[in-house]
Amino acid sequence: MIKTLVPPCEALKLPVAKVAGTKDSKKLKCKGLRMELTITQPDDWHLHLRDGDLLKAVVPHSASHFGRALVMPNLKPPVTTADSAVAYHESIMKALPTDSKFTPLMTLYLTDTTSPHEIKLARRSGVVFAVKLYPAGATTNSQDGVTDLFGKCLPVLEEMAEQNMPLLVHGEVTDPNVDVFDREKVFIDTILQPLIKRLPQLKVVMEHITTMDAVKFVESCKEGFVAATVTPQHLLLNRNAIFQGGLQPHNYCLPVLKREIHRQAIVSAVTSGSKRFFLGTDSAPHERRKKECPCGCAGIYNAPVALSLYAKVFEEMGALDKLEAFTSFNGPDFYGLPRNTTKIKLSKTSWKVPEAFSFSFGDVVPMFAGNTLEWQPSFI
Numbered sequence: 001m002i003k004t005l006v007p008p009c010e011a012l013k014l015p016v017a018k019v020a021g022t023k024d025s026k027k028l029k030c031k032g033l034r035m036e037l038t039i040t041q042p043d044d045w046h047l048h049l050r051d052g053d054l055l056k057a058v059v060p061h062s063a064s065h066f067g068r069a070l071v072m073p074n075l076k077p078p079v080t081t082a083d084s085a086v087a088y089h090e091s092i093m094k095a096l097p098t099d100s101k102f103t104p105l106m107t108l109y110l111t112d113t114t115s116p117h118e119i120k121l122a123r124r125s126g127v128v129f130a131v132k133l134y135p136a137g138a139t140t141n142s143q144d145g146v147t148d149l150f151g152k153c154l155p156v157l158e159e160m161a162e163q164n165m166p167l168l169v170h171g172e173v174t175d176p177n178v179d180v181f182d183r184e185k186v187f188i189d190t191i192l193q194p195l196i197k198r199l200p201q202l203k204v205v206m207e208h209i210t211t212m213d214a215v216k217f218v219e220s221c222k223e224g225f226v227a228a229t230v231t232p233q234h235l236l237l238n239r240n241a242i243f244q245g246g247l248q249p250h251n252y253c254l255p256v257l258k259r260e261i262h263r264q265a266i267v268s269a270v271t272s273g274s275k276r277f278f279l280g281t282d283s284a285p286h287e288r289r290k291k292e293c294p295c296g297c298a299g300i301y302n303a304p305v306a307l308s309l310y311a312k313v314f315e316e317m318g319a320l321d322k323l324e325a326f327t328s329f330n331g332p333d334f335y336g337l338p339r340n341t342t343k344i345k346l347s348k349t350s351w352k353v354p355e356a357f358s359f360s361f362g363d364v365v366p367m368f369a370g371n372t373l374e375w376q377p378s379f380i
């Protein structure tokens with residue numbers, strides 16, 4: 001629901017106008033009215049929560065806005081078994097603020113030696129909802145990932161199709177001869193296309209898509225079987241942002257930001273209302289000293305700003321009426337889970353993103369640190 005509010009002092013006296021389309025909302029904005037949106041509580045279908053002190057530090061940011069999150073397994077060591085997923089689930093539950101209703105959904109880290117039996121155990125655990133494919137060497141903590149998907153993992157993938165367990169992919173090839181900006185497209189051509197041909201019943205999510213090639217691929221597949229998550233950074237930034245006024249380590253993530261034409265293709269796809277695309281922040285915190293150094297880690301910490309940024313993208317495209325499906329419906333529908341029943345409010349109120357979050361072990365710098373954003377989420 002999209003509502004408009006007048007400035008706070010007068011808010012109680014005046015009737016609330018409902019806004020059906022975005023042309024209206026733009027008009028209202030011009031008149032100086034403040035907008036407010038009430039939407040079903042969103043879920044984050046791609047989140048890095050880490051472990052230890054960093055987990056305790058960052059989990060409140062996700063728990064304060066999202067109902068559930070699909071938690072990525074690329075810890076050190078990675079979460080490769082049902083037992084370790086259950087243990088990780090417990091440590092996340094312990095790290096949550098006491099009154100939190102946030103539900104972590106766990107993933108298994110696929111390796112060359114993952115057995116079909118482990119998939120059965122994962123399904124039975126009740127806490128594992130997907131299996132994650134990291135091509136070995138593709139991204140942070142992927143060294144134990146898969147070296148040869150078709151050669152080593154076919155029996156596991158068949159069992160996953162059997163168990164209705166989705167495969168989530170970091171969709172980049174690791175061949176050093178392939179240009180870093182082409183790695184997603186080559187992955188689609190050489191791995192994903194053959195995979196869905198071979199196992200059409202396997203559900204696949206292309207994580208954090210970055211190219212028009214990925215958009216076209218996902219749109220060409222059978223709805224309900226192949227989908228994609230989209231991050232705030234790939235909707236709002238192109239590759240210039242990595243080099244704006246000097247090297248910008250906090251805009252470096254994998255897959256790396258791409259050209260403007262790719263960003264525009266992703267924005268069009270998510271704001272079209274297609275059910276194939278849903279929210280996955282890929283919020284990936286690294287301590288500041290591990291980002292601002294000679295060989296900085298890939299990953300953008302966006303959990304504190306993600307909802308504001310998604311709202312900004314949809315508003316700029318005149319598609320605020322499509323935001324809720326992207327943030328709160330398409331994901332659970334794909335995973336066959338119920339939609340959340342609680343609501344959150346997004347108010348069009350300026351707020352400043354902190355320069356950094358400071359913890360005893362160090363700082364974590366969020367995406368758009370120090371910038372002013374317009375949409376502010378809160379519980380109702």
Ligand SMILES: NC(=O)N[C@@H](CC(=O)O)C(=O)O
Nearest residue numbers: 048139140253254284298299
């Ligand atoms: N996206 C990133 O740049 N980094 C992620 C890993 C990943 O999702 O590829 C991380 O764990 O830091």
Ligand SMILES: [Zn+2]
Nearest residue numbers: 139170254255
């Ligand atoms: Zn990834």
Ligand SMILES: [Zn+2]
Nearest residue numbers: 046072282284
């Ligand atoms: Zn990720």
